[in-house]
Amino acid sequence: MTEPTRRRRSSGRVTLQDVAREAGVSPITASRALRNERGVGSELSARVQEAVQRLGYVPDPAARALASSRSTQVAVLVPLLSNALFVDLLEAVHRTLFPAGYQTLIGVTHYDPEEEEQLLRSYLAHRPAGLLVTGFDRTEGARQLIQASGLPCVHLMEATEASGVYCAGFSQMEAGAAIAEHLLSRGRRRIAFVAAQLDPRTMQRAEGYRRVMRRAGLYDARLELLCPEQSSISLGARLFEDLLKTRTDVDAVFFCNDDLAQGGLLAAHRLGVAVPDRVAVAGFNDLAGSDQMWPALTTVRTPRAEIGEAGARMLLQLMRGELPQPSCVRLGWQVVVRESA
Amino acid sequence: MTEPTRRRRSSGRVTLQDVAREAGVSPITASRALRNERGVGSELSARVQEAVQRLGYVPDPAARALASSRSTQVAVLVPLLSNALFVDLLEAVHRTLFPAGYQTLIGVTHYDPEEEEQLLRSYLAHRPAGLLVTGFDRTEGARQLIQASGLPCVHLMEATEASGVYCAGFSQMEAGAAIAEHLLSRGRRRIAFVAAQLDPRTMQRAEGYRRVMRRAGLYDARLELLCPEQSSISLGARLFEDLLKTRTDVDAVFFCNDDLAQGGLLAAHRLGVAVPDRVAVAGFNDLAGSDQMWPALTTVRTPRAEIGEAGARMLLQLMRGELPQPSCVRLGWQVVVRESA
DNA sequence: CTGAAAGCGCTTACAG
DNA sequence: CTGAAAGCGCTTACAG
Numbered sequence: 001m002t003e004p005t006r007r008r009r010s011s012g013r014v015t016l017q018d019v020a021r022e023a024g025v026s027p028i029t030a031s032r033a034l035r036n037e038r039g040v041g042s043e044l045s046a047r048v049q050e051a052v053q054r055l056g057y058v059p060d061p062a063a064r065a066l067a068s069s070r071s072t073q074v075a076v077l078v079p080l081l082s083n084a085l086f087v088d089l090l091e092a093v094h095r096t097l098f099p100a101g102y103q104t105l106i107g108v109t110h111y112d113p114e115e116e117e118q119l120l121r122s123y124l125a126h127r128p129a130g131l132l133v134t135g136f137d138r139t140e141g142a143r144q145l146i147q148a149s150g151l152p153c154v155h156l157m158e159a160t161e162a163s164g165v166y167c168a169g170f171s172q173m174e175a176g177a178a179i180a181e182h183l184l185s186r187g188r189r190r191i192a193f194v195a196a197q198l199d200p201r202t203m204q205r206a207e208g209y210r211r212v213m214r215r216a217g218l219y220d221a222r223l224e225l226l227c228p229e230q231s232s233i234s235l236g237a238r239l240f241e242d243l244l245k246t247r248t249d250v251d252a253v254f255f256c257n258d259d260l261a262q263g264g265l266l267a268a269h270r271l272g273v274a275v276p277d278r279v280a281v282a283g284f285n286d287l288a289g290s291d292q293m294w295p296a297l298t299t300v301r302t303p304r305a306e307i308g309e310a311g312a313r314m315l316l317q318l319m320r321g322e323l324p325q326p327s328c329v330r331l332g333w334q335v336v337v338r339e340s341a
Numbered sequence: 342m343t344e345p346t347r348r349r350r351s352s353g354r355v356t357l358q359d360v361a362r363e364a365g366v367s368p369i370t371a372s373r374a375l376r377n378e379r380g381v382g383s384e385l386s387a388r389v390q391e392a393v394q395r396l397g398y399v400p401d402p403a404a405r406a407l408a409s410s411r412s413t414q415v416a417v418l419v420p421l422l423s424n425a426l427f428v429d430l431l432e433a434v435h436r437t438l439f440p441a442g443y444q445t446l447i448g449v450t451h452y453d454p455e456e457e458e459q460l461l462r463s464y465l466a467h468r469p470a471g472l473l474v475t476g477f478d479r480t481e482g483a484r485q486l487i488q489a490s491g492l493p494c495v496h497l498m499e500a501t502e503a504s505g506v507y508c509a510g511f512s513q514m515e516a517g518a519a520i521a522e523h524l525l526s527r528g529r530r531r532i533a534f535v536a537a538q539l540d541p542r543t544m545q546r547a548e549g550y551r552r553v554m555r556r557a558g559l560y561d562a563r564l565e566l567l568c569p570e571q572s573s574i575s576l577g578a579r580l581f582e583d584l585l586k587t588r589t590d591v592d593a594v595f596f597c598n599d600d601l602a603q604g605g606l607l608a609a610h611r612l613g614v615a616v617p618d619r620v621a622v623a624g625f626n627d628l629a630g631s632d633q634m635w636p637a638l639t640t641v642r643t644p645r646a647e648i649g650e651a652g653a654r655m656l657l658q659l660m661r662g663e664l665p666q667p668s669c670v671r672l673g674w675q676v677v678v679r680e681s682a
Numbered sequence: 683c684t685g686a687a688a689g690c691g692c693t694t695a696c697a698g
Numbered sequence: 699c700t701g702a703a704a705g706c707g708c709t710t711a712c713a714g
Contacts, residue, residue, distance in 0.1 A: 015707055026685050039683055058466045062406035063707035066690045087422040106447045125399045233630035269635045289574035294610045356691055367701050380699055404691035407706045
């Protein structure tokens with residue numbers, strides 16, 4: 001006796017039905033047991049787990065997402081992958097989320113708010129379980145998309161006490177100010193600020209620098225070199241060269257990111273400029289290689305791995321329906337004094 | 342008159358039904374029009390597109406995946422994000438896939454075959470439309486998972502003529518040999534090979550180096566410094582120092598990756614070793630900063646962006662059911678001669 | 683604590 | 699070229 005020809009599309013995949021049949025329970029019970037929902041007889045639960053093992057059952061995320069209108073994917077939006085900072089951040093996020101059963105959907109915005117909005121739109125269609133975004137600066141459209149989605153969302157890298165906003169980060173302004181203060185404490189007076197990219201966090205560091213310089217009565221707008229190009233070692237070299245040519249009395253340079261500072265240090269060699277004797281050089285972030293430079297680079301070690309982990313943990317809580325306390329986790333940073341300043 | 346209470350779970354989402362109703366066609370026709378399936382009246386098709394615009398319809402990927410057992414996600418597995426090489430690769434992949442309607446699911450294996458297999462298992466459950474993996478070296482389990490999935494799969498970074506295998510890459514061995522030959526052509530005789538990580542591609546470069554050195558009658562196993570640790574600038578500095586202490590007659594060093602070479606160059610400064618006069622230094626990959634080193638680093642420029650793009654294009658073809666010709670795209674690389682060697 | 687029914691939003695397979 | 703029916707594999711909402 002063959003089965004009458006039915007409209008079947010099954011790909012032979014082991015389904016929850018199969019598990020339920022094997023365990024001798026209903027599919028609903030099997031489903032609940034799998035998701036550790038409260039109120040499943042411990043004996044039944046064990047039978048289900050056994051059946052899962054025996055059959056090698058893997059739940060179908062698409063079916064799950066469709067039925068529950070929620071997936072196990074978390075969208076993470078970062079500006080760039082070519083800045084090691086964000087790679088460290090993503091590593092920590094993945095390390096925290098993956099064991100909890102979530103996949104990380106990485107989106108790269110290239111510091112472009114329009115691109116971020118487009119990515120958000122595309123990722124939101126996938127019904128992610130949660131959102132991790134970089135900073136607070138975005139288009140009104142993006143803001144509304146996030147709002148309207150009703151999804152748990154944690155902001156990374158910056159800190160605010162605004163209510164209803166979850167975030168993990170630190171005060172970029174304070175950290176920027178700390179470097180300026182360090183330079184002042186070393187007797188430097190003509191301290192330049194050299195920046196690229198000019199994203200919001202870079203400008204917050206600039207603001208920290210300005211406040212300190214103003215308070216010391218040493219602020220001079222002509223010592224700011226702001227360049228919208230993408231940050232890189234070679235750009236740092238070029239900017240350092242430009243700076244020394246046009247501001248001959250500069251005695252220190254605060255680069256907004258270590259890659260620029262490394263480029264500056266390398267340019268100094270080429271130009272025969274003594275660091276730190278003639279010009280002190282400081283960076284920001286403590287990226288790979290900064291400790292190996294010659295002279296070794298003075299910089300700020302930023303807690304990106306800690307931010308990634310704390311942010312992911314907060315999101316995990318929110319996705320469980322809990323309310324994280326506090327709503328803003330502030331992580332510590334420190335000035336790393338080496339030889340260059 | 343209120344509707345009788347029905348079991349509704351709708352989240353108010355605009356569905357294909359709504360689009361069909363608005364356009365005055367059946368849902369199936371709307372579905373076909375959306376997917377540009379052959380055989381939809383051009384007038385109907387236009388009406389559907391208009392309705393989509395008017396309603397702001399976004400297809401539900403989960404429903405689509407469930408019904409068709411195929412999603413629009415492509416899983417990409419790379420060893421590491423902290424090597425700029427793979428970031429460039431991913432950028433190119435995303436740039437090629439996203440406009441075609443595919444999302445890139447990034448998986449990081451940390452050069453661990455077990456971790457790769459676990460990631461593969463997890464991603465495969467999401468019914469990706471295709472797979473992009475790094476190299477050919479993996480566990481038997483991973484190989485079978487890929488095979489059994491029946492999904493289109495393209496291998497990146499390496500090249501083989503094995504049939505039934507799709508790949509985009511270049512011969513790591515030949516590129517490694519080219520650096521060794523360049524060093525020989527500069528009159529160097531005691532050429533060391535310094536490597537970290539020791540992944541398959543690194544070892545292929547080693548093999549290229551060996552063949553050239555043997556052919557020249559200059560091979561000496563004691564000139565190979567192989568270190569399983571993760572590659573980094575600081576490790577390069579340490580290995581360079583070790584090497585010069587223990588192999589005092591070395592007159593050139595071929596580092597398997599630019600980060601190591603950069604570290605070596607920085608260590609040379611610190612130790613007062615003249616490059617290239619006393620020791621020539623060469624790297625591999627031409628990473629950011631290598632052109633800014635002092636002296637500027639001689640290295641091999643590898644076509645990772647081209648590999649990413651070519652690989653993604655092949656996958657796109659495979660996902661459309663076409664057979665890419667040739668099945669292996671070989672991209673070009675070149676020795677970039679600068680000052681260090 | 684357990685379950686039968688309905689539904690999530692699409693597409694496949696069969697007709698015409 | 700177009701469509702009515704069934705199904706993809708789960709979970710929600712309602713009962714008991």
